[in-house]
Structure formats: structure tokens, C-alpha cells
Amino acid sequence: MAKRIDIKDLNLFYGSFHAVDGVTLAVPPRNVTAFIGPSGCGKSTVLRSLNRMHEVIPGARAEGQVLLDGEDIYSAAVDPVSVRRTIGMVFQRPNPFPTMSIRDNVVAGLRLAGVRDRKRLDEVAERALRGANLWAEVKDRLGKPGGGLSGGQQQRLCIARAIAVQPDVLLMDEPCSALDPISTLAIEDLIGELKKDYTIVIVTHNMQQAARVSDQTAFFNLAGVGQPGKLIEVDDTEKIFSNPSTKATEDYISGRFG
Amino acid sequence: MTTATTDLDRPATPPAFQEISPGRKFRNRLATVLVTGAFLVAMVPLVWVIWTVLAKGLHRVLNADWWQKSFGGLTSRNPGGGVYHAIYGTLLQGLLCAVIAVPIAIMVAVYLVEYGRRSRLAKAVTFTVDILSGVPSIVAALFLYALWVTTLGLPRSAFAVSLALVLLMIPVVVRTTEELLKIVPDELREASYALGIPKWKTIVKIVLPTAMSGIITGVMLALARVMGETAPVLVLVGYNQFINYDPFQGNMASLPLLMNSERLTTNAIGEARVWGAAVTLVLIITVFNLLGSLLSRLTAIKTK
Ligand SMILES: Nc1ncnc2c1ncn2[C@@H]1O[C@H](COP(=O)(O)OP(=O)(O)OP(=O)(O)O)[C@@H](O)[C@H]1O
Numbered sequence: 001m002a003k004r005i006d007i008k009d010l011n012l013f014y015g016s017f018h019a020v021d022g023v024t025l026a027v028p029p030r031n032v033t034a035f036i037g038p039s040g041c042g043k044s045t046v047l048r049s050l051n052r053m054h055e056v057i058p059g060a061r062a063e064g065q066v067l068l069d070g071e072d073i074y075s076a077a078v079d080p081v082s083v084r085r086t087i088g089m090v091f092q093r094p095n096p097f098p099t100m101s102i103r104d105n106v107v108a109g110l111r112l113a114g115v116r117d118r119k120r121l122d123e124v125a126e127r128a129l130r131g132a133n134l135w136a137e138v139k140d141r142l143g144k145p146g147g148g149l150s151g152g153q154q155q156r157l158c159i160a161r162a163i164a165v166q167p168d169v170l171l172m173d174e175p176c177s178a179l180d181p182i183s184t185l186a187i188e189d190l191i192g193e194l195k196k197d198y199t200i201v202i203v204t205h206n207m208q209q210a211a212r213v214s215d216q217t218a219f220f221n222l223a224g225v226g227q228p229g230k231l232i233e234v235d236d237t238e239k240i241f242s243n244p245s246t247k248a249t250e251d252y253i254s255g256r257f258g
Numbered sequence: 259m260t261t262a263t264t265d266l267d268r269p270a271t272p273p274a275f276q277e278i279s280p281g282r283k284f285r286n287r288l289a290t291v292l293v294t295g296a297f298l299v300a301m302v303p304l305v306w307v308i309w310t311v312l313a314k315g316l317h318r319v320l321n322a323d324w325w326q327k328s329f330g331g332l333t334s335r336n337p338g339g340g341v342y343h344a345i346y347g348t349l350l351q352g353l354l355c356a357v358i359a360v361p362i363a364i365m366v367a368v369y370l371v372e373y374g375r376r377s378r379l380a381k382a383v384t385f386t387v388d389i390l391s392g393v394p395s396i397v398a399a400l401f402l403y404a405l406w407v408t409t410l411g412l413p414r415s416a417f418a419v420s421l422a423l424v425l426l427m428i429p430v431v432v433r434t435t436e437e438l439l440k441i442v443p444d445e446l447r448e449a450s451y452a453l454g455i456p457k458w459k460t461i462v463k464i465v466l467p468t469a470m471s472g473i474i475t476g477v478m479l480a481l482a483r484v485m486g487e488t489a490p491v492l493v494l495v496g497y498n499q500f501i502n503y504d505p506f507q508g509n510m511a512s513l514p515l516l517m518n519s520e521r522l523t524t525n526a527i528g529e530a531r532v533w534g535a536a537v538t539l540v541l542i543i544t545v546f547n548l549l550g551s552l553l554s555r556l557t558a559i560k561t562k
């Protein structure tokens with residue numbers, strides 16, 4: 001079931017480098033939130049901190065709270081593995097598992113969690129692939145390696161893999177940046193579909209994309225090189241793109257910098 | 259049709275591209291000759307060795323007895339017999355070594371790449387592995403003799419040989435596995451973590467299978483290498499003309515050991531035995547190499 005996320009005063013570090021400063025942000029359920037901002041302002045860093053992928057990088061750490069339906073995912077008692085099972089992620093570059101077939105890629109999360117029932121796995125694979133708009137293209141070659149698909153198909157495969165474990169939240173870091181306009185459109189449509197069941201946070205450099213797919217937009221910026229990135233403003237997408245409340249946001253979305 | 263060139267046919271500007279200068283042509287030819295020459299020089303001893311071994315030994319191995327019998331009960335004046343006892347010894351010692359060394363080496367490499375990264379212990383382990391890979395086989399053999407026979411008071415045996423081979427095999431397999439694990443992209447690990455798969459399972463089910471094909475090649479090459487090692491069998495076990503199946507007790511032949519003992523039989527029969535064993539060893543090692551590349555092709559990552 002889709003859940004809400006409340007980020008409270010989140011500070012993120014890489015070693016001694018303070019990458020993101022004091023983010024406070026609410027992501028409602030069944031809603032698409034877009035992160036926009038210039039390169040290096042910490043969008044990916046914030047996104048990765050939402051399912052505790054940030055701390056996978058040696059030396060990286062997080063301070064503050066991220067509440068998933070009121071429960072702090074950073075509290076000491078919480079197992080990061082269970083957080084990631086609840087909050088799925090799609091990366092910028094498609095990264096299917098090269099040793100696995102298309103079907104096995106999709107059900108990798110379940111299989112590696114110990115589900116053995118073939119029939120159930122086949123059902124899940126079909127449902128996830130249909131959900132990711134890929135079923136028609138691959139249904140005749142489910143046993144073929146995932147690495148043999150086109151870039152756009154691979155990205156949808158990765159989305160299928162992420163939704164196959166039925167997370168509550170889906171994080172997407174520039175999922176279309178390596179794709180052609182047709183595949184991009186396919187994935188945008190898909191995000192519109194997925195919104196019915198999932199809470200989605202998406203990082204994008206493409207203003208039109210943010211305007212098209214998101215309900216809420218968060219603009220991040222940084223004061224200068226070596227300075228931490230900050231959340232400048234967050235509001236309904238329509239408002240951000242028509243009547244932002246800060247000058248920096250207006251400059252950015254109208255292409256005057258960044 | 260006119261063949262005379264007019265002003266109009268001539269290009270308005272001089273050509274932008276030049277011919278290859280004579281100097282460059284010469285240097286190109288010189289380099290080609292040098293590279294080809296180096297290749298030939300390197301090939302000569304190789305072909306020569308293989309030719310000699312085959313010419314002197316092939317006739318001896320081309321009968322069934324050679325592969326099925328030992329020299330048990332035969333003196334240096336009796337032709338016939340075979341090297342089954344030594345093939346068994348070579349394979350058994352090599353496989354026992356692999357069974358012990360490969361899991362240890364892979365776990366060490368996994369520790370170094372997946373857990374240890376830049377820690378003090380990891381640096382110490384890397385350093386030790388480096389040193390170990392430079393240890394000559396005679397030193398490994400003597401070390402094991404000191405440990406196994408002198409300190410523990412156990413008899414010389416094929417198993418002691420396997421343990422010495424373990425010392426030689428571990429660094430090789432650690433090195434190859436480490437390099438292979440390093441080239442598995444971090445994105446795959448992250449993709450797996452992001453599905454809520456724990457780290458150990460990510461390593462076992464995603465990272466190692468991705469590197470498996472290369473690891474198998476590395477293991478097979480290392481195995482082929484240690485099966486030809488001579489110092490450990492000279493120091494740690496005695497030659498035996500009879501078949502001995504027990505790695506823990508008694509002397510056991512192996513192909514290098516057999517060659518070394520039969521070398522002392524100074525007649526045509528002994529000579530044929532030595533060269534026949536040489537052919538056999540080369541064949542076994544070739545088979546292992548081929549098996550390695552076959553296995554690695556079977557486990558290789560496919561995209562179609
Ligand atoms: N693994 C890392 N180690 C150290 N510093 C990092 C690491 N990843 C990112 N950073 C730093 O953190 C800051 C924020 O990076 P981040 O990747 O979050 O930016 P971004 O907004 O996603 O940029 P882009 O739009 O280019 O993807 C940058 O200054 C970057 O150099």
C-alpha cells in the first residue's frame with residue numbers, strides 16, 4: 001500500500017563533506033513528487049537517503065529523520081534491508097542482472113527472498129511486466145538474457161523488477177535520461193499508471209517531464225561549489241511552473257541558469 | 259571524351275591530405291618485422307618442446323595398458339606397464355588441493371573486495387597474498403615438511419603434498435578472483451540492495467555468478483599449474499610403483515615424481531617411461547585448460 005514520506009531536517013554527508021543541508025519535505029501517498037535543480041545540488045543524494053541506499057557508499061552518513069507513515073526509517077532498531085524492501089528504486093542507467101533471464105530479473109527480488117513457487121513467480125513476472133508496459137515486447141522471450149534488450153526496454157525491465165516486490169514507494173533517479181523520446185514517453189505514461197498504487201519520487205533534469213508527470217515539485221539549489229545543497233522550495237507542480245515563490249526557482253525553470 | 263586535363267579539372271586548392279612519408283613507411287615495416295620476429299623467437303622453444311615430447315613419448319602412451327596399469331612388479335628391464343598410479347596421484351593431489359584452496363581463496367577475495375575495502379586487515383591480507391605468490395614451491399614444500407613431519411610427527415603422504423600445493427594455489431586464485439570481483443559494476447550491487455536483498459545474498463547470488471566464468475578459468479589455470487609442481491612431491495611423499503589409493507598413508511606416485519625416479523633408469527625402457535609420462539602430463543594439463551575454457555564459456559554472460 002502506498003505510504004507517505006515525511007523528511008524532517010535531513011542532513012547528508014559524504015565523509016566530512018556536507019552534501020545536503022536541512023531538508024524538510026512531505027511526500028503524500030499516491031502522488032508523484034519531482035526533484036529538480038542544477039547538477040550537484042544533491043537530488044540523487046536525497047533520493048538515495050530515502051531508502052537508506054546513501055549509507056552503502058563508504059563514509060556516507062545521514063542525520064535527521066525520514067518517516068514512512070510516521071515510522072522513522074533511520075531509527076536504530078530498523079534494518080536497512082527491510083526499508084529497501086518497502087521502498088524500491090530505479091536507477092539512472094538500466095542495470096539488469098547480466099546472469100539472469102528476463103523473467104528471472106523481474107522476480108529476482110522475490111526469488112532471492114526465498115520464494116520458490118514457480119507458478120506464483122510466473123504470475124508475478126507477468127503482472128510486473130504488464131505493469132511496466134513491457135509484457136507485449138518480451139512475452140515470447142522470457143528465458144532470454146535481460147542484457148539483450150534495448151536500453152529503453154532494459155529500463156522498463158528494471159521498473160518491472162522494482163515493482164515485482166510490491167514496494168510502498170518507488171524512487172526513480174533520472175529514469176529517462178538514457179532513453180529516446182518514445183521510450184521516455186512510455187515510461188512517463190507508466191509513471192502516471194503507477195501513481196494509482198505507489199508513492200513516487202522522481203529526479204529529473206527535464207522541466208517538461210517534471211511538469212508532465214508530477215503533482216508536486218521540489219527545487220534544490222546550492223549556493224556555490226563546496227557548499228551543501230538546499231531545498232529551496234516545494235509546492236504543487238502547477239504553482240512552481242507558473243508562479244514560483246522564489247526568484248531562484250523562477251530563474252531555473254525559465255532556463256536563466258543551471 | 260577528352261583525356262587532356264584543363265584548368266577546370268585541377269583542384270582549386272592543394273590537397274588537404276598527404277601521402278604516407280617514406281620515413282613512416284620504413285618505420286612501419288621495421289616495427290612489423292620486429293614484432294613478427296619476436297613472435298617467432300617466442301614460438302621456437304615452445305614448438306620445439308612440444309615436438310620433442312611428442313616425438314619421444316607419444317608411441318609409449320598409445321596403448322591401453324599405459325592408462326590402466328602401474329609399474330608395480332616390473333623392473334627396469336621389463337617393458338610394458340603403465341602410469342595409472344601416477345595419473346591417479348596427480349589428479350588426486352590436484353583435486354584435494356583445489357577442494358581446500360578454492361573456497362578459502364574465494365572467501366579471501368570476497369572479504370578483500372566486498373568487506374575489507376581499504377581497512378588495515380585487508381591491506382595486511384593483500385600484502386601476505388603478494389608475498390605468498392612469490393614463495394618458490396620448494397619453500398612451500400619445506401615449510402610443510404617442517405610443520406607436518408617434524409612438528410606434528412605425521413608421515414609423509416599425498417595429503418601433505420596437497421597441503422603444500424594449497425599454499426601455492428591460494429594466492430593465484432585470490433588474485434584472479436579479486437580482480438574479477440572488482441570489475442563487477444557497483445550498479446549491480448546497488449540494484450540488488452535496492453530490492454531489499456541482504457549483502458551476503460547479493461554477493462552469493464549476484465556478484466559471484468557475474469564473475470563466475472572468469473573465476474572458473476582462473477581456478478583451472480591454477481590447477482593445471484600446481485599439478486605439474488615437482489618440489490612438493492619430491493619432499494613430501496615417496497615414489498611408489500604400485501597403485502596407492504590412500505592419500506593419508508604410504509607413498510604415492512604422481513607424474514612429475516615418476517619422471518624424476520624413472521630418469522634414473524638408464525636404459526631405453528626408462529627413457530620411454532619418462533617421455534611417456536611427460537606426454538601424459540602435458541595432455542592432462544591441456545585437458546584441464548580446455549575444460550576450463552569450456553566451463554567458462556558455459557557460464558559466460560550471454561546477451562542473446
Ligand atoms: N559517492 C560520493 N562521494 C563523495 N561525494 C559525492 C558522492 N556522490 C555525490 N557526491 C557529492 O554530493 C553532491 C551532491 O551530489 P548528487 O549526486 O546528489 O547531485 P545531483 O543533484 O544528483 O546531481 P546530478 O543532477 O548531476 O545527478 C555533489 O557535490 C557530489 O560531488
Ligand SMILES: [Mg+2]
Nearest residue numbers: 043044045173
Ligand atoms: Mg544525480
